[in-house]
Amino acid sequence: MTRTGGKIYDTATKKCNCPEGKKEDDNGNCVDDCDTSKEDLKKVFPNMSDSKAETLAKIINDKGRDFGIDSNEDLWHFLAQAGHETGGFNKLSVTESTYWTTASKLAKTYKKFTMDSIKAKNDKNLYYAPDYLKNSSDVANIAMCCRYGNGNVASGHGYRYRGRGIFQLTWKDNYKAFKTWYNNKYDPDIDPVSNPDIIASNDTLAVLSGMWYYKTRVVDKITISSSTTVKAVTKPINSATKGLSDRKKKFQKAKDSINCK
Known part of the structure; x- marks a missing residue:
């Protein structure tokens, strides 16, 4: 083999290829190969299985740029x-649980539930929390009804369009918007509106739906740079910045472990 123009010419195959550690960019030039590896991800998330790490790394490398994840900072914040x-990342296909064992917590979390049986009896818009323990579908249908494309309680949309994927894609409107984007970009035959469970049963769709959510909530709204704080990225995802300390720790771990220059 001989070198030519930064590439290696293989006399056997009569093809020019980039040397190890390099890859060809859109202009045909050899540039540093900054693909995220399974090993990179496991440095940040040591409890992640090899198979999950391989899947996530492949999706980040193949599709990350489609979602604006194309720099160190972008990747660190996304992973955090x-x-x-x-x-x-113990799981990629995550489904929201609406199972409750404590009535008081249920009532505290959702305003449509109350611990006052008299109020519930006299107000058709209130539900007596103790009656709905261990009933995931009813809780979701009540709590998530009548907004963002979801129909009334009887429609079953609350449970049907509950959170799925790595960022918990929720509400019918979001399922429809993701479907439109995904169909136009990748595959016109995937329909998470008529089959929302596909987001939970398919690791790739679980990740891509999360990337889409991250893009629409963060990348399209915030210019991420070296000075962007974890709190600034967290707010569009969780307005109460719940879990901020853990997100900061994961960001720092990603920054310490993954660096492509």
Whole structure:
């Protein structure tokens, strides 16, 4: 083999290829190969399985730029946020749980539930919390009804369009918007509106739906640079900045472990 123009000419195959550690860019030039590896991800998330790490790394490398994840800072922030939401990427296909065992917490979390049985009896818009323990579908249908494309309680949309994927894609309007974007960009035959469980049963769609959510909430709204704080990125995802300390720790771990120059 001989070198020519930064590439290596293979006399056997009569093809020019970039040397190890380099890859060809859109202009045909050899540039540093900054693909994220399984090993990179496991430095940040040590409890992540090899198979999950391989899947996530491949999606980031193949599709990350489509979602504006194309710099160190972009990747660090994405991993910090998605890593927190998935508990360290123990799972990629995450489905929101609406199962409650404590009535008081249910009533405290959702205003449509009350611990006052008299109020619930006299107000058709209130529900007596103790009656709905261990009933995931009813809780979701009540709590998530009548907004963002979801129909009334009887429609079942609350449970049907509950959170799925690494960023918990929720509400019918969001499922529809993701479907339109995905169909136009990748595959016209995927329909998460008629089959929302596909987001939970398919690791790739679980990640891509999360990337889409991250793009629409963060990348399209915030210019991420070296001075962007974790709190600034967290607010569009969780307005109460819940879990901020853990998100900061994961960001710092990603920054310390992954650096492509």
